[in-house]
Amino acid sequence: MDPTLRDRIHSMLGAAVASSIPAAGGFSPATRERLVLADGRRAFVKAATDEATAGWLRDEWRVYGALQAPFLPRVMAWEPESATLLLEDLGEAERAPPWTDAAVDAVLRGLDAVAAADPPAAVPALDSRAFSGWASIEADPEPFRRLTVCTDRWLKGALPVLVEAEAKAPLAGDSLLHLDVRGDNLFLRGGSAIFVDWNWARVGNAALDRAFWAPSLALDGGPSPEQVVGHAPELAAAVAGFFAHQSGLPVADATPAIRTFQFAQLQIALPWACRALDLPPSLAAGGCFGGVGRAK
Ligand SMILES: Nc1ncnc2c1ncn2[C@@H]1O[C@H](COP(=O)(O)OP(=O)(O)OP(=O)(O)O)[C@@H](O)[C@H]1O
Ligand SMILES: [Mg+2]
Known part of the structure; x- marks a missing residue:
């Protein structure tokens, strides 16, 4: 040190x-x-x-x-x-994965407690433009196209639906949000979840914390997004748009591994958005981008 x-x-x-x-x-x-x-x-x-x-x-x-x-x-x-x-050192607390039912429940109850807390005055409201990944991709599709997660034909048909759905995502609210919920930002102790890494905290719709957790949870072998978020096509579009846009951007102020992880979350979030919005899988003929993260 x-x-x-x-x-x-x-x-x-x-x-x-x-x-x-x-x-x-x-x-x-x-x-x-x-x-x-x-x-x-x-x-x-x-x-x-x-x-x-x-x-x-x-x-x-x-x-x-x-x-x-x-x-x-x-x-x-x-x-x-x-x-x-x-x-406080939480290093002796439990971690997830493995995402047992008890661990998932602990996080869901923890997120309810976060949403019920009085948001500190210094925590800003969520910017309504924060989740406009598909609109950004519409304005400049090249970085997303380079990810090769879809055909041009799919993008042409699906993009207007995704842009419209993400614009309707219910972001506003008066709940404290963590906005970076995933296994490496939480600990489990005595059946309760403890969240760390609060720099993205905002005030908004509590459903967002579940929605943004869902892709990494499924990626780590946990339940599908539908099981933790329910039927939420607009939120699914906003989450998929976030990872679709971020995955194509250059890396600043962080390790390049962040993009690999965001891309992995896109592989869950994009099929989720396609299912929720009745869009065809983004890669036809057995491509993974329609088959990963199916509802169990
Ligand atoms: N109070 C704590 N006690 C023990 N370990 C902790 C504690 N807080 C965080 N950690 C461990 O340190 C890791 C990094 O901490 P944290 O997530 O706060 O920062 P970060 O990694 O810099 O942010 P990001 O996840 O946005 O890159 C966590 O994934 C966790 O494993
Ligand atoms: Mg962290």
């Missing part, structure tokens, strides 16, 4: 760092390590490594600084200047 960070943690927590191990998972270049302190306590540090990660950590603080709830790790210390966050 960087000696400056080590000293900073010492002064923030009043005990030296005895040992540290990097946390698994995640895509941002922020420092993320599990710590054992000289006085025997444990902690988790997430610290900025550049301006982008500092901004994301300050965004996370909008939630951690305002809320204490069973679905959040306990905050041990925060230093705004360096954007250094010290949290």
